[in-house]
Amino acid sequence: MSAQVPQLEARDFSAVSPKKPWKLSPREVAVNASTIVIALILSPIIVQITPLKGKLGLVLTFILVATVGNIVLSFLRQGVQAIGNSIASTFIFLAAGLVLLPVASIFFTVIMRGYHALRINTFTQDMSVAQSDGPFTEGGALHAILGTLMLVLIASLISVPIGILTALYLTEVKGRAEGLIRFLVQAMSGVPSIVAGLFIYSVLIVGAGGHYSGFAGGLSLSILMLPTVARTAEEVLKLIPRDLREAGVALGGTQWRTVVMVVVPAARSGIVTAIILGVARVAGETAPLLLTILGSTATHLNPMDAPTSALPLYTFNLLRTGLNVAIDRAWTGALVLMILVLILFVLARLASGRKK
Amino acid sequence: MSDVMEFEGNQDNISTKTYLEEAVSQQEISSLASVVSHHSTPSSQPLGTGLEARGVHAWFGKHHALADVNLDFPAGTVTALIGPSGCGKSTFLRTLNRMHEFIPGAAMAGEVLLDGKDIYEPGTDVTKIRLKVGMVFQKPNPFPSMTIAENVLAGLKLAQLKAVNKDDLLEECLHRAGLWNEVKDRLKAHGGSLSGGQQQRLCIARALAVKPEVLLMDEPCSALDPGSTLKVEETVRQLIESVIVVIVTHNMQQAARVSDYTGFFLSDGGPGQLIETAPTSEIFSRPKDPRTEAYVTGRFG
Numbered sequence: 001m002s003a004q005v006p007q008l009e010a011r012d013f014s015a016v017s018p019k020k021p022w023k024l025s026p027r028e029v030a031v032n033a034s035t036i037v038i039a040l041i042l043s044p045i046i047v048q049i050t051p052l053k054g055k056l057g058l059v060l061t062f063i064l065v066a067t068v069g070n071i072v073l074s075f076l077r078q079g080v081q082a083i084g085n086s087i088a089s090t091f092i093f094l095a096a097g098l099v100l101l102p103v104a105s106i107f108f109t110v111i112m113r114g115y116h117a118l119r120i121n122t123f124t125q126d127m128s129v130a131q132s133d134g135p136f137t138e139g140g141a142l143h144a145i146l147g148t149l150m151l152v153l154i155a156s157l158i159s160v161p162i163g164i165l166t167a168l169y170l171t172e173v174k175g176r177a178e179g180l181i182r183f184l185v186q187a188m189s190g191v192p193s194i195v196a197g198l199f200i201y202s203v204l205i206v207g208a209g210g211h212y213s214g215f216a217g218g219l220s221l222s223i224l225m226l227p228t229v230a231r232t233a234e235e236v237l238k239l240i241p242r243d244l245r246e247a248g249v250a251l252g253g254t255q256w257r258t259v260v261m262v263v264v265p266a267a268r269s270g271i272v273t274a275i276i277l278g279v280a281r282v283a284g285e286t287a288p289l290l291l292t293i294l295g296s297t298a299t300h301l302n303p304m305d306a307p308t309s310a311l312p313l314y315t316f317n318l319l320r321t322g323l324n325v326a327i328d329r330a331w332t333g334a335l336v337l338m339i340l341v342l343i344l345f346v347l348a349r350l351a352s353g354r355k356k
Numbered sequence: 357m358s359d360v361m362e363f364e365g366n367q368d369n370i371s372t373k374t375y376l377e378e379a380v381s382q383q384e385i386s387s388l389a390s391v392v393s394h395h396s397t398p399s400s401q402p403l404g405t406g407l408e409a410r411g412v413h414a415w416f417g418k419h420h421a422l423a424d425v426n427l428d429f430p431a432g433t434v435t436a437l438i439g440p441s442g443c444g445k446s447t448f449l450r451t452l453n454r455m456h457e458f459i460p461g462a463a464m465a466g467e468v469l470l471d472g473k474d475i476y477e478p479g480t481d482v483t484k485i486r487l488k489v490g491m492v493f494q495k496p497n498p499f500p501s502m503t504i505a506e507n508v509l510a511g512l513k514l515a516q517l518k519a520v521n522k523d524d525l526l527e528e529c530l531h532r533a534g535l536w537n538e539v540k541d542r543l544k545a546h547g548g549s550l551s552g553g554q555q556q557r558l559c560i561a562r563a564l565a566v567k568p569e570v571l572l573m574d575e576p577c578s579a580l581d582p583g584s585t586l587k588v589e590e591t592v593r594q595l596i597e598s599v600i601v602v603i604v605t606h607n608m609q610q611a612a613r614v615s616d617y618t619g620f621f622l623s624d625g626g627p628g629q630l631i632e633t634a635p636t637s638e639i640f641s642r643p644k645d646p647r648t649e650a651y652v653t654g655r656f657g
Contacts, residue, residue: 246491247493250490251514252484253514257516
């Protein structure tokens with residue numbers, strides 16, 4: 001039925017090797033590096049002979065000298081047109097570097113201060129068996145780790161389904177209330193976290209006479225998580241081409257089955273990102289927990305009945321003691337929280353990247 | 357090319373009836389019936405009385421896009437819809453399986469009779485209409501989260517049909533779409549890993565798996581290379597054994613190669629209208645309307 005593909009005669013291409021002519025030559029790389037070196041040498045000298053002083057002055061001078069060097073270099077190589085490009089790329093690199101700086105600094109600080117008090121028992125014991133200023137071999141953050149996992153789980157169980165359904169309402173149903181819902185979700189994402197805590201406190205704990213509990217904490221976190229999940233999921237679902245929806249419907253699927261079988265699976269990794277962002281939004285929240293879970297030194301796994309703990313609150317309460325040993329424990333709490341969030345991210349990514 | 361010449365040669369002496377008698381073997385029909393247990397078992401009578409458009413109009417909001425189209429699609433035929441861009445042929449195509457209403461602000465008037473019954477009659481289950489009147493889109497759109505095999509069988513899942521033997525159905529549909537030999541060793545690969553032409557034939561196989569009575573094709577070859585185009589056209593010619601095909605195309609050679617009847621649409625800025633419809637050989641050799649002649653000879657459009 002189909003014609004054979006015609007054969008090509010055998011030819012020897014071994015004399016040609018792959019090249020990348022668009023890459024900078026070693027000489028150009030050396031020249032580029034030398035401008036940085038020159039800037040490094042020049043900036044201390046300039047700081048010495050001008051009124052600019054201190055580390056900040058040094059950094060600013062370095063940036064300025066390196067930028068000017070780059071501009072001159074690109075002008076010499078490619079003429080006037082290249083100047084704008086050179087300025088833009090210099091500032092973009094600088095901005096990227098400036099963003100990385102605080103992130104790296106936070107990681108570095110938390111790790112350096114947090115590892116002192118990190119022991120096996122950090123993960124196996126809670127603080128009911130130890131004084132906060134006791135030796136590091138006693139007590140740990142187990143109650144806070146479990147508390148944080150429980151809170152994130154409760155908040156996710158509430159926010160993920162509601163958030164995704166909200167996103168589906170906005171992108172698939174496009175009902176009459178579309179504009180209103182989108183506005184409310186946006187407004188909700190601006191709610192200060194302490195207000196979310198206060199709301200649950202006044203409704204559930206004062207109003208309904210409930211307990212300080214993991215459930216109350218999870219509810220307050222779900223208020224913060226919902227708009228993040230809904231908005232991110234909406235953006236992702238909007239990217240799914242209309243073609244796919246039409247193909248599903250044209251095959252005799254109802255709208256709901258098309259959404260479940262075609263649209264959502266096509267957006268799966270993006271929806272996982274939405275959930276990750278939601279978890280990231282709430283895992284480190286402290287303020288609403290002050291008003292809803294209160295804090296505890298013992299492990300409470302029942303989310304309904306008693307005050308419980310969470311890593312941010314554990315960190316906060318230990319810091320407040322002002323005791324050196326307790327402050328070291330607090331840094332460890334922060335480190336454990338970071339590791340925990342990292343593990344959750346990696347697990348979520350692995351789950352979404354899985355191919356059949 | 358020889359295959360194509362045969363098609364053209366055939367067209368003069370095609371009478372729908374003899375074509376039917378030649379093409380449909382009873383074995384083929386019963387084999388179809390054994391594969392899918394359908395809600396209304398159209399497979400036991402794959403060739404209904406056909407599809408008819410009666411005074412079809414279409415609007416997008418206030419824009420009157422299509423006016424008063426009357427066109428019959430007899431069983432066992434391929435009908436090509438040609439005309440310049442914006443003349444309403446795609447819009448008309450989408451009224452035939454109620455995909456038109458998928459666009460916000462869409463409205464329509466008139467009747468579309470499938471086996472004598474108006475598909476716009478109140479109370480009609482629209483998903484069942486789309487099951488009987490399948491569609492292949494301009495851009496290949498395999499479901500990205502599914503494998504090749506899952507793509508072909510997606511319609512069964514979407515419409516919640518039961519297949520007696522999914523493997524047989526899979527192979528049959530891929531054969532009919534002319535894709536089996538190219539993908540039989542990698543049915544578990546993702547649909548997106550195929551070339552554009554293969555993806556489009558995958559979409560045809562997917563549309564065939566739910567055993568439609570009618571297959572609507574909206575410029576199915578506009579994104580394909582000549583080789584893939586030829587394969588899709590071969591596929592279309594084989595389909596008429598059991599499916600009525602309606603194909604929108606900008607390629608007049610394609611219309612001449614694949615279709616038995618051709619309808620010419622035209623718009624002068626107002627709503628698009630059906631200017632002329634006739635057996636394809638007549639449209640291209642001795643069109644009755646001077647505007648049709650001007651278009652098919654390439655003087656405008």
